[in-house]
Amino acid sequence: MDRLEPFLKVDIHAGQHRWKFPKTPSIPFTVNQFGYRCTHVMPPSTDYILVAGCSHTFGEALKNEERYVTLLENHFQLPVLNIGVRGGSPNLVRDNLLQLLSSGYTLPKYMIIQWPNEYRLWFDTWSINAHVPVKQFKQFYKDDCLKNVSQMSYNHTQWLLKNANIPSFQFKIWPSENDINMPWINIVDLAIDGHHPGTITNQNIAKLVIDNVGRL
Amino acid sequence: MNFLEKYNLPDPVCKYKWGWSTIRLLEGTTNSCHRVKSDSITPETYANFHNTPSKISDRTKMLNGQWPGNGCEYCKDLELAGAKSDRTDINEGLLDVPVNTSTTEVHLIPTMVEVYFNNLCNLGCIYCSAEYSTVWEVEDVKFGLADSHTLQDRNRAREQYPAMLAAHWEWLKNNAHGIAQYNILGGEPFFQPEFEQNIEFFENNPCPDLRFTIFSNLKVSKDKMKRILDKVESLRVRKHIKQFQIVCSLDCWGPEQEYIRTGLNMKKWEENFNILLNDYPNFKLHIHSTLISLTMQTLPELVNKVTEWNKLRYVQHSINFADGRPNMHVGIFPNGHFKKQFKRAIKFTDTNEKKEWLVGFEKRVNAQKYDPDLVRELKETLDAFDKRRGTDWRKLWPWLDQYEL
Numbered sequence: 001m002d003r004l005e006p007f008l009k010v011d012i013h014a015g016q017h018r019w020k021f022p023k024t025p026s027i028p029f030t031v032n033q034f035g036y037r038c039t040h041v042m043p044p045s046t047d048y049i050l051v052a053g054c055s056h057t058f059g060e061a062l063k064n065e066e067r068y069v070t071l072l073e074n075h076f077q078l079p080v081l082n083i084g085v086r087g088g089s090p091n092l093v094r095d096n097l098l099q100l101l102s103s104g105y106t107l108p109k110y111m112i113i114q115w116p117n118e119y120r121l122w123f124d125t126w127s128i129n130a131h132v133p134v135k136q137f138k139q140f141y142k143d144d145c146l147k148n149v150s151q152m153s154y155n156h157t158q159w160l161l162k163n164a165n166i167p168s169f170q171f172k173i174w175p176s177e178n179d180i181n182m183p184w185i186n187i188v189d190l191a192i193d194g195h196h197p198g199t200i201t202n203q204n205i206a207k208l209v210i211d212n213v214g215r216l
Numbered sequence: 217m218n219f220l221e222k223y224n225l226p227d228p229v230c231k232y233k234w235g236w237s238t239i240r241l242l243e244g245t246t247n248s249c250h251r252v253k254s255d256s257i258t259p260e261t262y263a264n265f266h267n268t269p270s271k272i273s274d275r276t277k278m279l280n281g282q283w284p285g286n287g288c289e290y291c292k293d294l295e296l297a298g299a300k301s302d303r304t305d306i307n308e309g310l311l312d313v314p315v316n317t318s319t320t321e322v323h324l325i326p327t328m329v330e331v332y333f334n335n336l337c338n339l340g341c342i343y344c345s346a347e348y349s350t351v352w353e354v355e356d357v358k359f360g361l362a363d364s365h366t367l368q369d370r371n372r373a374r375e376q377y378p379a380m381l382a383a384h385w386e387w388l389k390n391n392a393h394g395i396a397q398y399n400i401l402g403g404e405p406f407f408q409p410e411f412e413q414n415i416e417f418f419e420n421n422p423c424p425d426l427r428f429t430i431f432s433n434l435k436v437s438k439d440k441m442k443r444i445l446d447k448v449e450s451l452r453v454r455k456h457i458k459q460f461q462i463v464c465s466l467d468c469w470g471p472e473q474e475y476i477r478t479g480l481n482m483k484k485w486e487e488n489f490n491i492l493l494n495d496y497p498n499f500k501l502h503i504h505s506t507l508i509s510l511t512m513q514t515l516p517e518l519v520n521k522v523t524e525w526n527k528l529r530y531v532q533h534s535i536n537f538a539d540g541r542p543n544m545h546v547g548i549f550p551n552g553h554f555k556k557q558f559k560r561a562i563k564f565t566d567t568n569e570k571k572e573w574l575v576g577f578e579k580r581v582n583a584q585k586y587d588p589d590l591v592r593e594l595k596e597t598l599d600a601f602d603k604r605r606g607t608d609w610r611k612l613w614p615w616l617d618q619y620e621l
Contacts, residue, residue, distance in 0.1 A: 002436070004262075004481045004484050016291050047544055063562070091350075094350075095338075095350075095351075098336075098407060099338065101407070101436075101437060101440065102338050102407075102435045102436055102437060103437060104437035104439065105437075108242050120355060121355070121358045122357050123354050123358045123359075123604070124604065124605055124606055143366065144368070144371050145357045146365050148370075148371050148374060149354060149357055151354060152350075152374065153350075156336055156350070159409045160407065162411070163409065164440075170317065195501055199608075
């Protein structure tokens with residue numbers, strides 16, 4: 001590469017994939033070279049919106065057109081780059097922004113952040129979710145270390161955005177994702193996997209974002 | 217003039233111990249040389265960071281002609297091996313900075329202050345640690361590399377950070393006029409809010425005698441780097457600071473360096489360094505290299521690069537050992553193992569001073585005992601890095617892969 005990569009590579013399984021669940025048609029999805037579900041050149045040299053988050057932003061078990069990210073793109077008529085990652089964590093949001101700011105590529109006109117659960121940690125191409133019992137992640141790690149790293153990641157992100165003059169809208173899916181006071185959205189329906197936000201919830205997310213962002 | 221002669225002080229008195237304080241705000245520690253043991257500081261004791269009980273005790277011992285220990289062995293060993301040390305270098309005038317002292321005084325005000333604000337960093341150098349890098353911090357927590365005491369200490373330190381930062385600005389407001397050398401390390405300063413706050417501080421509190429230095433990994437976009445450096449140049453032109461120096465961390469050259477300084481892009485580094493060389497003629501440039509066994513292979517290429525840059529303008533080059541990582545030390549291999557690499561590095565060197573340094577380093581390396589257990593540990597450590605980071609050290613250092621124990 002002539003220049004630094006704009007984003008961290010988060011998944012080694014680039015290419016075409018398909019969600020398959022009983023009694024429902026399978027849903028195809030594509031993961032790009034960096035591991036994101038995004039078809040745009042990353043990043044474009046024109047104005048664009050950057051959206052970071054976890055699987056809720058990735059659009060787990062949703063068709064492309066059902067995701068809130070696609071709905072935002074239709075509304076704002078600007079490329080919306082989706083760097084949402086399955087199992088994504090607050091530190092990954094910070095580290096991806098740090099990577100973009102280090103790279104010299106065009107910065108986004110606006111950034112939207114869906115803050116992942118604060119008990120998650122991401123390093124390289126692997127994630128750790130402390131909700132899943134992992135031997136070394138006992139209560140202390142969960143309550144002190146993971147939360148601490150995540151809150152510091154949140155603070156760093158605020159500074160990086162401010163310093164780079166990137167306006168942002170930030171929200172969470174559940175109020176319990178973190179202790180930080182920010183808008184949140186209730187899940188009113190589920191995707192075909194039975195776990196992630198469904199199409200109506202994604203429409204509600206898009207509305208929340210649009211109402212708060214205003215005109216770009 | 218030699219510091220000891222000037223103040224009629226005995227060996228092994230060290231100018232670092234007298235005039236220098238390093239402060240790690242996030243960690244809540246201080247020392248008067250990076251080789252020695254740290255003391256804890258809190259927001260309440262912050263103002264006395266240069267006169268902690270152990271610093272006073274060390275100074276007293278030195279005035280009595282004794283090496284104080286606690287890490288001073290680094291220089292003691294180098295000097296016993298006949299090499300130059302950090303102590304001899306600073307005493308002979310490496311930093312032309314005044315120190316306010318007398319033949320007996322041990323309670324002092326620092327004139328050289330070095331600050332580590334926090335650990336926000338975009339690299340995960342293999343010899344670094346969580347105290348200095350958020351990449352390491354995440355790796356540490358995720359893989360359970362640190363024990364619970366360390367993690368608890370780190371959490372406590374983080375909680376007191378805002379108060380430590382406030383104590384620092386307060387101390388600086390009262391003492392900045394007396395500082396001759398002020399360094400900011402990291403983390404990566406170009407991404408730390410405190411670096412820009414410090415620029416703002418000098419904007420509002422001119423220190424015309426102060427030399428301002430930052431240590432950077434140069435992994436920053438060209439535009440951001442220039443925006444910040446233009447502000448610093450403006451401070452210098454208006455005499456709000458006396459001088460600005462940027463110390464660019466680089467240990468060797470090529471893909472080996474990209475492995476060692478995980479996350480670094482060499483091409484980007486060189487682009488940014490060329491901007492510094494050509495666009496900021498009034499800034500002092502300095503390359504600082506950390507020497508481990510893995511850097512030896514392409515250290516000569518870096519030395520050669522520095523020699524080339526020196527044809528354009530003076531670029532200082534300093535080297536030190538990463539002593540915190542025993543299994544990465546150059547001296548754990550048999551005597552003469554890196555003879556060829558030292559010879560090539562010395563051949564490419566353009567100054568006698570650096571030749572002397574490299575000869576001294578080679579002497580110290582050869583004075584160390586071959587330690588096959590540490591070599592074995594090094595290979596295991598690198599395997600663990602590869603597993604966590606998805607890298608492959610065996611491709612870059614086939615000689616080590618094939619090294620038989």
